[in-house]
């Protein structure tokens with residue numbers, strides 16, 4: 001498929017640079033003044049031992065906007081001129097706006113105005129700065145005879161951004177956000193917004209800019225908290241600079257596993273186990289496991305207490321369980337209700353026992369003493385003879401009621417504190433831990449937890465009320481959301497009671513056998529139809545040549561999925577080289593050593609990682625900022641590199657149930673070049689890619 005645009009021409013408005021330089025210098029002067037003020041207030045707050053966090057955040061926010069403070073100007077038909085940047089700046093004396101935050105409504109036209117729908121804009125100017133110096137201006141006149149309307153805004157700046165060398169860290173795209181992306185960033189959905197799009201369509205970038213937008217427009221989210229969930233720590237490190245670069249430092253980032261911090265993942269499950277553990281039915285099974293730990297005996301249970309045997313009949317046990325369950329409390333909390341019920345019954349037995357000793361059938365005291373049921377001396381002797389110990393001190397002031405309220409409480413406490421009674425209570429309604437419940441269910445000796453166990457442990461923790469300091473958030477963003485199992489969705493929903501979420505993903509890239517293939521299927525149980533789908537269709541990362549190379553793979557495994565349209569073409573055709581299994585490591589090592597064009601990722605299946613790491617002296621897990629990065633398709637999810645070399649695609653296709661998706665992910669990571677090394681024949685999905693097995697020169701084959 002042809003790219004949307006060919007490399008555009010950069011238009012520079014000469015003579016204007018000095019004017020803009022002066023304006024931009026004024027903006028930086030204002031920024032410096034605000035910084036100085038914030039730093040002063042921070043120091044004062046610290047000196048006074050007061051609340052410094054607010055000023056600390058303000059200093060961080062002002063520092064974060066230093067690079068590219070102002071990046072645009074709109075000249076409107078009504079004569080107004082608006083400067084747009086990373087934050088709003090206002091003149092000190094009269095509060096006149098000097099720079100508008102990119103998130104305010106009027107700034108929207110900067111991203112969405114076109115020649116056919118100019119939104120009152122006459123001219124859009126992009127201002128490129130290096131440090132505090134204006135180095136280039138790009139003007140677009142939005143007149144009907146102006147630039148062609150291809151749906152892209154600011155082509156030159158956009159192309160400069162998408163072709164720039166990769167660094168192993170994602171950057172913000174606030175200066176070149178495109179109209180279809182801006183619509184999603186500013187989407188006013190109060191519920192769940194799902195953003196679906198093929199590789200490189202900017203899903204991650206858009207989700208992060210949406211976070212910055214929401215924090216700006218819904219300030220209450222700053223206190224309720226925003227969580228960004230990603231597929232791996234590697235990925236979270238990769239995106240880690242984007243929000244701070246937009247002046248937002250308060251967002252929590254985590255993998256699903258991180259959300260249960262006291263569980264250490266030390267085991268990898270086989271795909272069948274992953275698929276099974278991820279299914280929603282596991283929640284029912286866990287609930288059943290918890291329920292089954294509660295016993296309702298079908299014969300009386302004898303409880304020993306202070307040399308007596310108290311008999312607990314099945315009806316009493318049954319009633320205690322019913323009453324405890326009726327509360328709807330989690331297991332360990334309902335256990336307290338059950339205990340109270342049982343102990344009450346035991347206490348009653350004791351009282352009945354005492355009364356049988358000291359009262360007649362009609363309720364009168366045996367020694368004929370007090371008609372109001374107060375104990376006389378003979379009663380106390382009779383009680384002592386029957387094994388009931390009544391504290392004599394309490395009766396120094398003469399006989400009293402047989403057992404008043406305080407006595408009953410004391411009696412219950414003694415019962416509860418008694419080891420024998422506790423043992424019976426624990427046998428009937430045992431205290432549980434999440435680990436107990438999950439190992440009970442899985443029926444396997446637990447020798448460490450896997451990632452797929454984490455949502456099960458979290459579910460079990462909820463069922464038993466063992467949630468510690470589990471935190472909830474006002475908005476949750478899920479990136480690579482196709483990787484989440486039904487059980488992981490349940491876990492996330494527990495952390496987002498408001499169900500305000502931005503979910504971004506691509507089902508054609510799902511690697512998790514328990515992952516998502518239908519948004520409706522995973523969301524409906526939690527939000528019914530309160531979710532909306534938005535699509536992204538333009539691929540900013542992967543050039544047209546590489547997308548063409550993935551066509552057969554995509555058509556074979558996702559026939560209904562149209563590939564995203566690449567924004568550009570590079571003229572570099574992907575290639576493949578056949579080698580032997582024995583020579584695979586050497587061939588890949590040679591190609592990597594010859595490579596000299598920017599950052600190279602070698603993406604290989606697990607089985608080859610160790611030998612390749614040894615041959616190339618590369619770290620595992622990978623260092624994303626290295627010149628050469630070695631990683632598995634799973635680790636490469638969401639990342640991008642200048643060049644990609646795939647080792648052994650057949651193994652990637654064959655080892656995992658969704659190997660074709662893993663290969664698709666691997667092939668779409670490159671911004672410039674793609675090479676493939678296959679031991680033996682090429683997988684059929686890749687045969688259309690030119691075979692350069694007999695490569696004449698190193699230059700021609702560099703990935």
Ligand SMILES: Nc1ncnc2c1ncn2[C@@H]1O[C@H](COP(=O)(O)OP(=O)(O)OP(=O)(O)O)[C@@H](O)[C@H]1O
Pocket residue numbers: 158161162171172173176177178181197198199200201202203204205206506509540541637638639640668
């Ligand atoms: N409007 C834009 N301006 C400049 N760069 C952009 C724009 N949109 C996307 N990009 C760049 O395109 C690349 C891909 O973006 P991103 O990683 O967000 O895509 P994605 O849809 O999440 O990809 P994948 O699903 O393959 O992980 C990034 O380098 C991003 O900065």
